[in-house]
Amino acid sequence: MIAWQHRDTADMRGYHDIGGLAGGAVERGEHDYALWEKRVDALLVLLSEAGLVRVDELRRGIETLGADAYDKLSYYERWISAITRVLIEKGVIGIDELGRNMETLKARWNDPATGEAKP
């Protein structure tokens, strides 16, 4: 008890470190995970097995997003942000090619002629 009471000053906590803080009612709603969310999960599982993005690196990525982004992003939005950042830091992917690929995907999605080949 003493330990968390002592730590209860907000400035000593990371924004993810919320155990014991006050909060509102637990909202019981649930959603079925979308395919893209399952793929983010799968990427982490596979990259972790490959030793490229370990769970602690994922956590560091999430815990350094900044409090604002942490609150605004959905769960798997945080994950893909963190995974991408670690991959860029390690030089596994480049930020330029990432940007190009995102633009290509966006164009492909918006083009009725190629809409079948979406991500």
Place this chain on the structure above:
Amino acid sequence: MSEDHSHSHPHADPAGPDEPAMLTDYQLMEGAVRELLVEKGILTHAAIREAVEAMDARTPAQGARVVARAWVDPAYKARLLENGTAACEELGISMGPTHLVVVENTPEVHNVIVCTLCSCYPRMLLGLPPDWYKSKPYRSRVVREPRAVLHEFGTEIADNVTVRVHDSTADMRYLVLPRRPAGTDVLDEAALAALITRDSLIGVALPRTP
């Protein structure tokens, strides 16, 4: 290029959960990262698809099967409480890189699990966690006022029962072993498993009664 041609065209089949009318930046990021990793030979589309399917195949039925076995087999229960990871492997369920600790509900103690820092969950036994498990109100409050949180789930624990909350980590996951409901002596293992809900394995609810 994506191999997944299983979905119909978005204009022919308007937005379902997997078919948003517009991709968000984060969905684009996922697609772009995935394609780059495949282009570079680091991952394959098949491996990603298999990982998605493997996760989809994990449901609370697996956790229920473990608990039902423990209810009918005292020796198995002892092994489960001694080493949860090894006892699950006996039933062909791998915990992957994580270690499982099973915490037993008794007449004196009711257990609840949480991950205050993030979302660690016995996903190999229960599948992906429900949204509320990852929510700030659950993570912050259940360690401080568990009875109030359980009340919101419609679960009342008597004042003379200790409520013990277990905070999971990336490496160590908890599973609650609920008490076998009274009046179930005649039920077989499969019928018992049907009483064991996901929420009873998290500890926010009790098993169904027959």
